[in-house]
Amino acid sequence: MSRGLRHIGKETARKDARDIVTGKARFFNDVQLPGMLHGKVLRSPHAHANLTRIDVDRARTMPGVRAVLTHTDIPRWEWGIPKHMPVLDDKVRFVGDAVALVAADTPDIAEAALELIDVEYETLPAVFDVEEAMTIDAPPLYPQYPNNTYPDEAPVYEPHLLQHLRLGDVEKGFAQADYIIEDTCGYEIFPNPLPPEPPGVIATWETPDCLTIYTPSQSIAFFRFIGIPFIDMADMRAISTQCGGSYGTKNANLTPVGYAAQLAKATGKPVKIYYTKEEHFHSYSMRLGSRVKAKVGIKKDGTVTAISGVWMVNTGSGSESGPFQIAVGLGEVQLNLRCANWDLAGKLVCTNRSPSGIVRGYGGQELESSILPIIGRALEKADIDPIDFFKKNSVKPGDGYFWREGNWWTYRGVDFNTAIDKGAEAFGWQEKWQGWGNPTAVNGTKRVGVGVGVHSNADVGEDSSEALIKLTPDGRAVLYCCVSEAGLGQRSSLCKMVAEVLDMPLERVDMSPPDTHLNPFEFGLMGSRGTYAVGSAVIAAAEDARQKLLEHAAIQLNVTAEQLETKNGKVHIIGRPEKKVPWHRILGLYRTITGKGRFEPDYSLCNFLMSFVEVEVDTETGQVSLTNVVNATDCGQIISPKVLNGQLHGAFGSAGLDTALFEESVLDEASGRMLNGNMVDYKWRTFTDLPNFTNVILETPIPSHRFKAVGVGEIATSPGPSAVLMAVYNAIGTRITSYPVTADKILNALGKIKEKGTT
CATH class of the missing domain: 3.30.365.10 (Aldehyde oxidase/xanthine dehydrogenase, molybdopterin binding domain)
Known part of the structure; x- marks a missing residue:
């Protein structure tokens, strides 16, 4: 079906392929900030318990330790949908839940400091079965959720969120049936997708009110618009490294962000939280x-x-x-x-x-x-x-x-x-x-x-996307779109769309790094939306840039924009490809063309x-x-x-x-x-x-x-x-x-x- 297309449907080298195989691509462990400290988390050995005493004095006085935090040292920050999961609390709710945080000069010092923290627990009954948890006698995990069941009300930003599918008249429907079956089936094993690289976050406060995070994320902009409660959303910058695999789980888990951000605030230094594989198994989010x-x-x-x-x-x-x-x-x-x-x-x-x-x-x-x-x-x-x-x-x-x-x-x-x-x-x-x-x-x-x-x-067609295309005098196109590389090759595919619309070599199309300060709004790579939703915004931006280029060229060439075509960084009159004018002759040295594209949700x-x-x-x-x-x-x-x-x-x-x-x-x-x-x-x-x-x-x-x-x-x-x-x-x-x-x-x-x- 790619007949007549230059790049789409064809095998092309990934834009990042050479960087990956030569080691030039920047993964999470490649990020080194001046003065960066290393954070570690003391985790609960109990599935359900109150914390009756935490003694951190020995850990705080250990050489090389820069901060030790418990729930009494930080403001209460809850996240999740609905907001209910605190970064630290006086209660733990699963084996591996956070009890205290440590920042130190090296990972080994931070690990050793964890051993010096004394904790006393009051163990509570635990519940694991979903139906048992819903009974009136089950121990509550959160006091605001009776019978451990979350409320039905939808978030304010999506007030009609579908939680109960009601359509037609089921009693009438059953009366029309030739056969009726009642049964129960469960898919309850909560498997872990386990991308090769564990999750990690580096947090640094550029100013007291401006947080920057580095993280290997599938959807880096997601961190910014789901919000950090203790700062204004506009004052958070999120930068993605190569994702190292995600399978959905690195879309946006704010728990390690909270750990790193609180430790960075306490120390005034950048702090890196990098999960071990054991933590990845036991303490990171899994499937429902x-x-x-x-x-x-x-x-x-x-x-x-x-x-x-x-x-x-x-x-x-x-x-x-x-x-x-x-x-x-x-x-x-x-x-x-x-x-x-x-x-x-x-x-x-x-x-x-x-x-x-x-x-x-x-x-x-x-x-x-x-x-x-x-x-x-x-x-x-x-x-x-x-x-x-x-x-x-x-x-x-x-x-x-x-x-x-x-x-x-x-x-x-x-x-x-x-x-x-x-x-x-x-x-x-x-x-x-x-x-x-x-x-x-x-x-x-x-x-x-x-x-x-x-x-x-x-x-x-989920949610909104925005993209910008900048055409430069030297015959290049730069795509500005906040898309991370999670191993799918989506960034390369988006560049192919730009190159196809502008009819130019793929190697002359570049893409901005996944940084929320550099790019327009983007929801993220989820729900297979990269091809349609993101692609639509990118195509629209490329078409807008192309039209603006031809309109500018039309003035100089004394023709209409409809009489012009662009190919390989040059403009020519349709039917006269031998009369090619390079973009730099059209734009000069002091002008660029910017095209804008936006996609609205379409389900x-x-x-x-x-x-x-x-x-x-x-x-x-x-x-x-x-x-x-x-x-x-x-x-x-x-x-x-x-x-x-x-x-x-x-x-x-x-x-x-x-x-x-x-x-x-x-x-x-x-x-x-x-x-x-x-x-x-x-x-x-x-x-x-x-x-x-x-x-x-x-x-x-x-x-x-x-x-x-x-x-x-x-x-x-x-x-x-x-x-x-x-x-x-x-x-x-x-x-x-x-x-x-x-x-x-x-x-x-x-x-x-x-x-x-x-x-």
């Missing part, structure tokens, strides 16, 4: 836990007549953005399940495990991994092929839905059924599907099963992905092996082919498909400690374990912007978990309704593990 109790009504022809129930979301000890994740999940489920009657309530609940925050999949993966297995039971009762069901019930042009901000939108994109058909053909679905609960093949003790999952997301488009999976289950050992995966999508014009394929290949790890098989955080509820918080016991897929993998990518023009594209990268992980659960059921004929499907669950489902007390 999800449990759905639902009732589903369906007709014999696959029409979903009604869905009702409650979606219980376990956010752990704090909610970084839980209400928004619920809102997005409730929006996304409508794109995958066309239904006229809904009554699905989201409940955000806190428990005594590590806090939850932004993770790739952002609400939708959690909800769909929980509700689609319940839908599968209804499909089995109606004897409906899941492919036929999703073709009937995925969003179609003209369909309406509520999105996260509570408004009703009408879908104006493409029909994804062609992508489903192409994916099914590549996978061989028609030959492999043998009906619900039936294996595709039986080879001795090994049984083969197949399954599918889907995901769609209208956050491709009338969405992306789509269906994952087809094949598993082999050994009924003797319980081992489940993933043998084949096909991803099918339609993204419009591909901007960068290798980048897109790489994103879709990310379906496995980083809290993706493999959360259905082995990727999980194991919590000991007796102590509140995570048992596998290290790189040995936290199970990952290695290169030798990769299955056959195929991407089927269609390029139907999507009515987004000049290049007719939307992003699909974020959703690559989302369809996999429910697809694996379906495939395992079809292999063994017995349902498992929790993740991951480990060997003991398989053997127990097959009746091969004896109950306790039997011989």
Whole structure:
């Protein structure tokens, strides 16, 4: 589909590739500020406790220690949505919660100082199960949240935030159903995406009222507009280094920012907080836990007549953005399940495990991994092929839905059924599907099963973006857009859009560093919005700059702007390319041209992905092996082919498909400690374990912007978990309704593990 395009759809070198491989790219550890101190955090060994005494005298007098802070030394700063998580408090709410902060000349001195702090705790009962936490007898984590349930009211800046999906008349819908299913399913393992580089922050106060932070962030501007309570938002500057991987978790976690900022304020020096891998496992934000109790009504022809129930979301000890994740999940489920009657309530609940925050999949993966297995039971009762069901019930042009901000939108994109058909053909679905609960093949003790999952997301048009393009006399273009590099190659893709609009070499397009003081407003790279939302602003800025350039040239050349074209940093009259005038002849040495572009939120488009999976289950050992995966999508014009394929290949790890098989955080509820918080016991897929993998990518023009594209990268992980659960059921004929499907669950489902007390 890239016919006639110079850069878009073509393989081009990433703008930062040479810097990365030669070591020139600046990562977090490369930032060294004069006089910089090192911060460390004393963390709680208890899941729930009051701090009855903290003695820091020995730590404060240790040579090389510059500050020791407890909750009594700093103003109370609460953050999260709603604001409730303090930087330091007189109470701890999970194993790994902060008790005190130390700043010292070296990391080793700071670590040694932690050992000199004496703390006495009054331990309190802890609660970990989401339903138990909601009972009247459960110990409260926050006094303002009865039954550990967050309030339903929306933030003032998004007053109609979708928290309860109500549509039509569910009682009428159930009366119309041929089959009704009620069930509970949970996706509650809160896996850790674990980007290679742990989170870190350097904070420095340029003046008493102006804070600058350096951090490896996926969405650096997010830090600025979510606000720091003790300073004015306009007085915070955020600068991103190379992100070192994110998978959503480095969007904006303010907890380490708070630690570094308070220590920097106390010492008058820059302070660096850099998590160890152990802290990354135990104390950084993770994925939400999800449990759905639902009732589903369906007709014999696959029409979903009604869905009702409650979606219980376990956010752990704090909610970084839980209400928004619920809102997005409730929006996304409508794109995958066309239904006229809904009554699905989201409940955000806190428990005594590590806090939850932004993770790739952002609400939708959690909800769909929980509700689609319940839908599968209804499909089995109606004897409906899941492919036929999703073709009937995925969003179609003209369909309406509520999105996260509570408004009703009408879908104006493409029909994804062609992508489903192409994916099914590549996978061989028609030959492999043998009906619900039936294996595709039986080879001795090994049984083969197949399954599918889907995901769609209208956050491709999420929130606002702004961009500027500066054209310089020497024939270069500089893009000013506050986009970090999180490993996705998005900065290069945006430069390709600029080069395409201006018809100039890609190497002559540069991009400003991700610094909030240098760039216009940008929401950040999340929700696959980089291609449509950010891209629209960048394209508009490039088109505006081009038009201004041609209008300026038209005056000098005594023609109209419509008679001119620009290519390779030169302007010529259309039809007379031999008469080229360099930009410096037009602009002179003392002028630049600046184009402006802005994108406003648009939730009338969405992306789509269906994952087809094949598993082999050994009924003797319980081992489940993933043998084949096909991803099918339609993204419009591909901007960068290798980048897109790489994103879709990310379906496995980083809290993706493999959360259905082995990727999980194991919590000991007796102590509140995570048992596998290290790189040995936290199970990952290695290169030798990769299955056959195929991407089927269609390029139907999507009515987004000049290049007719939307992003699909974020959703690559989302369809996999429910697809694996379906495939395992079809292999063994017995349902498992929790993740991951480990060997003991398989053997127990097959009746091969004896109950306790039997011989």
